[in-house]
Amino acid sequence: MSNVESPLSKGVVFLTNDLMFSSQVMGAAAKLGLKLHLAAISADWAAKLTNDCRLVLVDLTLPGLDLPAVVAAARATAPTAQIVAFGPHVDEQTLAAAETAGAHLVLSRGQFHRAYAQLLASAAG
DSSP states (O other): OOTTTSOOSSEEEEEOOOHHHHHHHHHHHHHTTOEEEEESSGGGSGGGOOTTEEEEEEETTSTTOOHHHHHHHHHHHOTTOEEEEEEOTTOHHHHHHHHHHTOSEEEEHHHHHHHHHHHHHHHHO
């Protein structure tokens, strides 16, 4: 089974349509033994979430994203999962809305790029 398609166990769900960056995150997750599930459409991500998911990464630029619904579903299905949202630093309104929606951590895109390896390592712990 590949790192992307196997059932979640110490898993990560990554909602993004950024295929270039997601490959970097996927490689880092694989090195840590994490199962990473990508969801490019916000409507299909919930099927990839199980109760042993440890981390939900949310790209706030994902078209059609309903962040309050994502947070609610993640908390209902995987209550111990950390929810990390990230987006452009200039989009202060969206970043603030992510905090209001209940994301555990809200980062600018640059902050996320610098922190994703540490976030994954914490999830693998």
